Amino acid sequence: MGKGNINLKGKRQRPWLEISRSEIDRTYLDHQLRTLRQHHDGPVDYLWDRLPTDGFYDIERIRFQGETLWRAYELLYPRDIKTISREVLNIAGLKGAAALWIDQGRISGKRGSIRGRYKENDYLELESWFNDLSIPAKIHRNNCGIVQLSFKKDSLSSLLDLIRPYVHIKMKKTLRQQVSNFR
Numbered sequence: 001m002g003k004g005n006i007n008l009k010g011k012r013q014r015p016w017l018e019i020s021r022s023e024i025d026r027t028y029l030d031h032q033l034r035t036l037r038q039h040h041d042g043p044v045d046y047l048w049d050r051l052p053t054d055g056f057y058d059i060e061r062i063r064f065q066g067e068t069l070w071r072a073y074e075l076l077y078p079r080d081i082k083t084i085s086r087e088v089l090n091i092a093g094l095k096g097a098a099a100l101w102i103d104q105g106r107i108s109g110k111r112g113s114i115r116g117r118y119k120e121n122d123y124l125e126l127e128s129w130f131n132d133l134s135i136p137a138k139i140h141r142n143n144c145g146i147v148q149l150s151f152k153k154d155s156l157s158s159l160l161d162l163i164r165p166y167v168h169i170k171m172k173k174t175l176r177q178q179v180s181n182f183r
Contacts, residue, residue, distance in 0.1 A: 024057055
């Protein structure tokens with residue numbers, strides 16, 4: 001839901017999961033790869049490479065392939081269009097919410113937001129899911145469409161307390177910095 005994408009590639013059109021991160025987040029990317037390998041049934045294939053950038057840090061990228069990804073592709077890409085559904089959110093659970101916050105979450109002043117390249121229905125599902133978790137969220141719109149999913153001070157505090165145990169140790173520093181700027 002955050003930084004990863006599944007695409008059908010190759011002659012046989014097999015699903016490949018691709019995750020790209022800055023090289024300073026290499027430890028977290030390694031953790032994600034180990035988790036994928038650990039929870040995947042059957043043989044897997046993966047590639048790890050570094051993409052040069054114009055900046056100081058390069059981009060680390062993993063591409064992961066396994067037959068179990070077909071189920072993930074079916075859930076995330078019905079009719080070959082990326083869609084966030086209630087079923088996907090329930091499967092991802094609080095670990096998924098923690099990963100989504102680390103990838104797409106931001107704190108600005110006393111409010112938090114999740115911004116991504118999501119469609120309106122995706123934002124509606126996210127809003128409904130967070131509200132069902134007793135974390136009030138509201139869609140923020142501008143003249144062109146939906147901009148972000150917003151959390152007020154109280155709900156942001158609840159969200160951060162809820163996901164804190166699920167955040168990877170490497171990313172706890174990022175969360176801690178966000179919390180210290182917030183409080």
